Each structure stands twice: as C-alpha cells, then as structure tokens.
Amino acid sequence: MTRLERSVDVLVVGGGPAGLGAAAELAASGAGHVEILEREQDAGGIPRHCLHGGFGVRGTGRFSGSGPRGGMSGPAFARACVAAAVGVGAVLRTGVSVTGWDGPRTVETTGPAGLERITARAVVLATGARERPRSARLVPGSRPPGIYTTGELQRAVHVHGQRIGTHAVVIGNEPVAHGAADTLRGAGLDIVAMVTDQPVSPLPALVRAWAGFPLLTGATVTRLTGRNRISGVELRHEDGRTTTLRCDTVVFTGDFVPEHELARRGGLVIDAGTRGPAYDTGFRTSRDGVFAVGNLLHAAEDAGVAAAEGRACAVPVLRGLAGHDRPAGPLVPLEVDPPLRWVAPNRIAPDAELHDGRFVLRTGRRLPRPHLVVSQDGRELHRQRLLLPVLPGHPFHLGAGWLERIDPHGSAVRITAL
Numbered sequence: 001m002t003r004l005e006r007s008v009d010v011l012v013v014g015g016g017p018a019g020l021g022a023a024a025e026l027a028a029s030g031a032g033h034v035e036i037l038e039r040e041q042d043a044g045g046i047p048r049h050c051l052h053g054g055f056g057v058r059g060t061g062r063f064s065g066s067g068p069r070g071g072m073s074g075p076a077f078a079r080a081c082v083a084a085a086v087g088v089g090a091v092l093r094t095g096v097s098v099t100g101w102d103g104p105r106t107v108e109t110t111g112p113a114g115l116e117r118i119t120a121r122a123v124v125l126a127t128g129a130r131e132r133p134r135s136a137r138l139v140p141g142s143r144p145p146g147i148y149t150t151g152e153l154q155r156a157v158h159v160h161g162q163r164i165g166t167h168a169v170v171i172g173n174e175p176v177a178h179g180a181a182d183t184l185r186g187a188g189l190d191i192v193a194m195v196t197d198q199p200v201s202p203l204p205a206l207v208r209a210w211a212g213f214p215l216l217t218g219a220t221v222t223r224l225t226g227r228n229r230i231s232g233v234e235l236r237h238e239d240g241r242t243t244t245l246r247c248d249t250v251v252f253t254g255d256f257v258p259e260h261e262l263a264r265r266g267g268l269v270i271d272a273g274t275r276g277p278a279y280d281t282g283f284r285t286s287r288d289g290v291f292a293v294g295n296l297l298h299a300a301e302d303a304g305v306a307a308a309e310g311r312a313c314a315v316p317v318l319r320g321l322a323g324h325d326r327p328a329g330p331l332v333p334l335e336v337d338p339p340l341r342w343v344a345p346n347r348i349a350p351d352a353e354l355h356d357g358r359f360v361l362r363t364g365r366r367l368p369r370p371h372l373v374v375s376q377d378g379r380e381l382h383r384q385r386l387l388l389p390v391l392p393g394h395p396f397h398l399g400a401g402w403l404e405r406i407d408p409h410g411s412a413v414r415i416t417a418l
C-alpha cells in the first residue's frame with residue numbers, strides 16, 4: 001500500500017504533557033509547521049484518566065488526590081496543555097500512531113488518513129512511560145479477573161465507570177500507589193493493605209496513621225490465588241513467615257518502564273539504567289535532530305516536570321533547526337554506582353545548560369540521608385549530603401554546580417552514594 005509523503009518542520013510524537021509542552025513552546029517561538037501525533041483519540045496523556053487534583057503543581061512528589069495539594073484535576077490539566085499548544089498554532093492530529101522509521105528523521109504512521117511517511121527537520125519523542133503488568137513482574141499463580149495496574153484501574157473506574165470489587169490489596173508504595181489507593185476508595189472499596197518489599201522506614205508509621213490502612217513492609221508477593229476471581233495474595237515476610245491477604249482486587253502500582261519501542265526501532269542508544277533513550281543536557285538523543293522529553297526519559301515524574309521539560313527542549317530544537325545541532329565537543333557519560341540505579345540526563349554536553357539546574361536519580365534500596373559524591377578519573381568534583389532518606393521508586397536530585405569542573409576529555413563522571 002502506498003504511503004502519503006509529507007514534510008514538516010518539527011514532528012512531536014506523543015500528545016501528553018511533555019509533547020504538548022514542547023509543541024506549544026516551539027510553535028510560539030516560530031519553529032514553523034509543528035505537528036503533534038497522538039495515537040489515542042484524545043490528547044493529554046496519562047492525566048486524562050486521573051480525576052484527582054494535584055496536577056500542574058510541580059514537585060509534589062505524590063501522585064494522589066489526598067492531602068492539601070491544590071492544582072488542577074488531571075483532565076483539566078490535560079485540556080490546558082492541549083489548549084496551550086493548539087492556541088499558538090501547533091497542529092494536533094489524534095488517532096495517529098507512529099509505527100516505525102524510514103530514515104534518520106522520517107517516520108511511518110497509520111491513522112484515519114491512511115498510511116503516511118513524514119519527514120521532519122527535527123523530531124521530538126514524547127511517548128511517555130507505562131507500568132509493567134503483573135506477568136512481567138514474574139508473580140506466579142492464577143490469572144483470574146480483578147488484577148490491575150494503576151493505569152488500567154483508573155481507566156476502568158474513571159473512563160468506563162466499571163464496578164471494581166469490594167476489598168483491594170495495593171502492591172507498591174511509590175507515589176502512584178497512593179493515587180491507586182485514592183481511586184479504589186473513591187470507587188467504594190476497602191483497602192486491605194498496601195504491600196511493599198522494601199524494609200521498614202520511618203515513613204510507614206506516618207503513612208499508616210494518615211492513610212488509614214496497614215502498610216506491610218519487607219513483604220514479597222509469592223502467589224495470587226483464585227479461579228473465577230482473584231481471592232487472595234500470598235506474602236512472604238522478612239522473618240520467613242507466610243500469610244495470605246483475602247481480597248477480590250489487586251493493583252500492581254509503579255514500576256514504570258519508558259515507552260521506548262519507537263526509540264529502539266530507530267536504533268537510538270538506550271540508557272541501561274533508565275531504559276529510555278540516552279540523552280544529554282540539551283535533550284539530544286544519539287541521533288542528530290532527534291530529541292526526547294518527559295517520562296520516556298526517566299519514567300514517572302510528575303506532570304509538571306514533564307511539561308516543563310517539553311517547553312525547555314524548545315531551545316536546543318530551535319538551535320538544531322538553525323544548523324547548530326551538535327554540541328561543541330565530546331559528550332561525557334554520567335554513570336552511577338550501585339545501589340543507585342540511574343541518573344538523568346546521562347550524558348553531559350560541553351555547552352551544558354541543565355534545565356532545572358539539577359539531575360534526577362533513583363536508588364535500588366533505601367539509603368538514610370546519603371552523601372552523593374561526584375568524581376571523574378579519581379578526582380572528586382562535588383559532595384552533597386541529602387537532607388532526607390532516599391527510597392526506591394521516589395525521585396531525588398543532585399545539584400549541577402559542579403558541571404564546570406568536568407574535564408571534557410576525561411572518562412565517565414561517576415556518582416556514588418556513601
């Protein structure tokens with residue numbers, strides 16, 4: 001079947017907060033024909049399914065509707081992002097999926113207008129992140145109805161108005177787990193417990209008192225039971241005990257993976273830690289003229305961070321359109337030592353102007369108020385004590401005041417937690 005050939009100045013793949021933020025800023029800055037392709041029938045990304053408030057307030061660190069947080073509801077935030085982009089002339093096309101590449105900045109699409117091949121002077125990837133389903137988390141047992149990820153739960157409740165069940169267990173204790181708990185309670189379910197394999201920390205006591213349900217720490221899900229409907233979750237505790245929580249609903253939360261299929265198909269270098277495209281301090285991927293923003297880069301941050309990254313990438317994209325795409329010298333890789341899991345951005349350009357002035361990191365296990373030490377070739381560049389413990393699944397940050405001390409011709413810069 002023949003494809004319609006088209007050209008645009010900037011093609012944004014993904015109409016969530018990040019892609020819409022990028023398109024709004026680029027269209028307003030005179031980048032020419034800026035087109036957003038969104039595979040769903042409506043643009044706005046994940047916030048469309050989150051009825052709770054707290055959107056548009058950056059750095060809340062929590063994704064739930066409880067607590068005094070202000071901000072907009074998810075759908076209102078999604079509508080505001082769409083209006084900001086379309087209002088300055090960006091072209092939004094929904095129901096159009098980008099399925100592959102046919103050149104460095106040429107993509108293949110399928111949508112209501114049929115098959116297309118679109119070539120852009122710059123491509124911005126903003127395809128977001130998804131939660132890993134239970135099967136990918138290797139939890140054995142039967143597969144009856146009643147098992148959800150947070151996204152599936154929110155779609156079932158908020159979009160399709162489905163009845164969910166009566167008693168739920170939430171697996172995970174990341175910020176999004178509290179969003180899932182709010183959705184369950186809003187749908188009338190009792191929360192039997194929230195379960196995490198992480199060890200005890202000072203937070204559980206607070207969470208217990210505040211949220212009104214037990215938080216079981218250091219507990220691993222060993223099996224799900226039930227035939228026609230989920231009936232229980234078997235747990236193994238740190239002391240070797242096993243217990244079963246009776247429930248008819250289980251929600252696996254967090255554990256986000258960047259939606260990186262398109263980036264992989266395009267042969268972009270993927271960072272082993274984040275599993276999104278490797279990118280530098282100017283949102284540049286390993287391919288000239290291809291940029292990336294939002295949760296695709298580092299899985300789930302809050303929507304305000306994603307939208308701000310989208311807007312910030314307009315500067316390097318405009319530079320690229322003006323013919324100054326490549327950094328002025330070699331990129332220095334930025335790596336972490338275990339138990340740290342990853343850092344983003346993960347390449348440092350010599351002309352680095354870090355959006356937000358900080359790097360975002362994740363740890364694989366809880367660390368009580370660690371020192372973060374930045375070094376290169378055995379030389380310490382920076383040392384910073386964090387004021388709070390760091391927890392798996394929760395973002396924490398490292399200031400960027402040490403960038404000018406990097407040797408651009410040296411080896412990788414390393415971040416170690418002591």
Ligand SMILES: Cc1cc2nc3c(=O)[nH]c(=O)nc-3n(C[C@H](O)[C@H](O)[C@H](O)COP(=O)(O)OP(=O)(O)OC[C@H]3O[C@@H](n4cnc5c(N)ncnc54)[C@H](O)[C@@H]3O)c2cc1C
Pocket residue numbers: 013014015016017018019037038039040043044045046047050052053054055056057060062063064065096097098099126127128129150151154176179180259262293294295296300301302303304306307
């Ligand atoms: C349950 C839950 C609750 C949350 N609650 C909050 C909150 O209270 N406050 C807050 O600030 N943040 C919250 N967040 C986080 C916030 O929603 C995300 O950080 C934000 O949506 C990320 O924006 P994004 O544009 O990077 O990705 P997304 O919102 O995921 O958007 C990506 C878009 O790209 C599209 N796409 C992907 N691949 C293709 C393709 N090949 N072709 C075309 N289109 C494609 C997708 O359909 C999607 O619309 C929550 C997240 C979840 C999961």
